[in-house]
Amino acid sequence: KQEVTQIPAALSVPEGENLVLNCSFTDSAIYNLQWFRQDPGKGLTSLLLIQSSQREQTSGRLNASLDKSSGRSTLYIAASQPGDSATYLCAVAHYGQNFVFGPGTRLSVLP
């Protein structure tokens, strides 16, 4: 059974810092990995989707990498801003199966 963990559970950084969020999964035979952000009381917003054949995806200040063999993905946020404060979740899917979500990392960017 696939299990997804995210470390740290919470992170607080000053504005302007570059930061890395981690996602680990136990079964490396995944098909896709998706990163989301969730603002308090809101739905999830898709940030990036990485297919198993890809090693990274970039969107603006966000860069997500995937290392299937080690069962890990990282989300890199450059020059963090207070507006980046949210909970970040990763989810993985095997072919023909539904996504399995991690518990999330709560990020606070202090002005």
Next chain:
Amino acid sequence: SQTIHQWPATLVQPVGSPLSLECTVEGTSNPNLYWYRQAAGRGLQLLFYSVGIGQISSEVPQNLSASRPQDRQFILSSKKLLLSDSGFYLCAWSGGRVDEQFFGPGTRLTVL
């Protein structure tokens, strides 16, 4: 562009009352549809998914049910709510089961 709607946004219901939450998707056809629950302090739990009209798969046994009467409409129901049904209910859609998922704004349900 595609849009996903959920209503109501918030709901307070007494124990034992019925429930009906609705989700609709615009701008796409034959989507995969999903109902998730996010309870306080817990992760996102998949409740139901549907690959087509009338096709519902249940992931977790519970007193909830789902229906898909139209291609882009997904309904979550209960005949009698329990206290443990409280939580944040999210609807999502994707083109396929492993494709990128897009979520609605959610419904906050409080059962008293």
